[in-house]
Amino acid sequence: MTYFAPRPLLGLLAAATATLACAADAVPRTYNIPAGPLNAVIARFSVESGVYVAADGALTGDKTSPGVQATLAPRDALNRLLAGSGLEAVPQGAGRYILRQGAAPQAAARTGVPAAAPLPSLPAVTVSGARETALGHVDGYVARRSATATKTDSRLIDNPQSVSVVTADELADRKVETLDEALRYTAGVTPNMKPWAVDEFSMLRGFELGTAGIFRDGLLTSGRAYAAPIEPYGLERLEVLRGPASVLYGQSPPGGMINAVSKRPSASAMREMGIEYGTYDRKQVKADLGGAIDD
Numbered sequence: 001m002t003y004f005a006p007r008p009l010l011g012l013l014a015a016a017t018a019t020l021a022c023a024a025d026a027v028p029r030t031y032n033i034p035a036g037p038l039n040a041v042i043a044r045f046s047v048e049s050g051v052y053v054a055a056d057g058a059l060t061g062d063k064t065s066p067g068v069q070a071t072l073a074p075r076d077a078l079n080r081l082l083a084g085s086g087l088e089a090v091p092q093g094a095g096r097y098i099l100r101q102g103a104a105p106q107a108a109a110r111t112g113v114p115a116a117a118p119l120p121s122l123p124a125v126t127v128s129g130a131r132e133t134a135l136g137h138v139d140g141y142v143a144r145r146s147a148t149a150t151k152t153d154s155r156l157i158d159n160p161q162s163v164s165v166v167t168a169d170e171l172a173d174r175k176v177e178t179l180d181e182a183l184r185y186t187a188g189v190t191p192n193m194k195p196w197a198v199d200e201f202s203m204l205r206g207f208e209l210g211t212a213g214i215f216r217d218g219l220l221t222s223g224r225a226y227a228a229p230i231e232p233y234g235l236e237r238l239e240v241l242r243g244p245a246s247v248l249y250g251q252s253p254p255g256g257m258i259n260a261v262s263k264r265p266s267a268s269a270m271r272e273m274g275i276e277y278g279t280y281d282r283k284q285v286k287a288d289l290g291g292a293i294d295d
Contacts (some may be wrong), residue, residue: 019228028073033081034155035067042099049074055099059087135261137236138167140290148239148259149246151218161245164188165180168263177278179260188242189254205242207255215249215259233286236263267292 028139033044038060046053051074068080078089078097088102100132132138134147134154146156156163164186176182180191180202190203202209216230232238242256249257269291274283 004211008235018078029077030069030071030102031068031077033067033069036082037064038063038065038087039068041065045074045078047079048094051078053078053089053099054097059099059101063087065191089217110178113218135236135264137264137266138165138169141167141170143167143237146239148218148241162188162242164240164242166240168236171201171235171238173234177240177282177284179232179258181228182232182235182238183240183258186240189240204240204253204258207253207257209253209255212251213253213255215257218249218259218261220249230260234263235260237261250278263288266290 002113029049031045031099033041033048035041039057042053042060042065044057045051045068050189051207059113065081065085066083068077073098074095075091082089084100086101087099090096090100091097110219115198119273129262132143132145133150134145144156145153146159146163146165147153148185149159149161149163156165166182166186171182174181177249183191184201188205190206192202204213211222212220215232221230224244239259239261241259245252245257272288274286276286278284
């Protein structure tokens with residue numbers, strides 16, 4: 001049991017009658033007790049008010065008090081000090097109190113001070129994130145990673161050669177229909193230098209791409225003149241490597257090469273379909289469906 005009592009000044013004070021103690025308990029006093037640990041606050045209150053307070057140390061040890069700055073009767077001041085602690089002061093007569101655990105609503109009713117409101121329950125928040133990869137989707141037009149220059153997932157800033165990336169978002173926003181259209185805003189590329197306008201006759205740094213300059217997922221294609229053209233809708237990104245690339249890709253034009261990166265499966269559900277109709281009776285149906293197998 002912890003006891004908080006006023007410090008005795010004279011032995012004669014012990015002879016004070018219970019009547020005088022009760023009267024003193026009702027006399028308002030001005031208190032300026034700051035917030036702090038409940039034990040320290042109650043001890044200071046006992047010294048200033050002359051009120052004897054007893055409590056179990058286990059009840060008060062880890063609690064704090066808001067303090068009191070007002071002119072109040074000792075009992076009202078004590079109730080203020082206990083606000084929010086879950087404790088209540090039980091009078092024992094002759095200016096003495098015992099602290100005990102009490103119900104918060106009852107304590108609030110006695111003191112006139114609202115009990116501490118329960119903390120609101122917040123909904124669960126799920127935060128997820130993923131780092132951009134050299135073969136994955138890029139949000140927006142600016143890619144930061146590529147595997148074309150090194151055949152490893154590397155930051156573009158760390159690549160030893162100049163690489164430009166045309167992302168799927170840019171291809172979709174520009175409504176490109178051919179590989180040639182996709183490259184029209186890429187530095188170093190001069191598309192369609194021949195009247196029959198096939199992709200391998202585009203030029204990169206002044207050299208024709210030819211059939212050896214167009215790759216799909218790092219593998220050489222047969223070129224548009226000898227095989228089906230690359231459909232931009234099926235690409236995750238289109239990467240242009242400027243400068244010689246024969247060390248990694250074998251025989252290739254000295255001006256550089258183009259690597260078309262295909263879309264990869266996604267665990268996120270994807271449901272997209274479209275129908276297009278254009279000039280020269282052009283018709284096209286497209287669909288992009290994906291998601292986790294176990295969904």
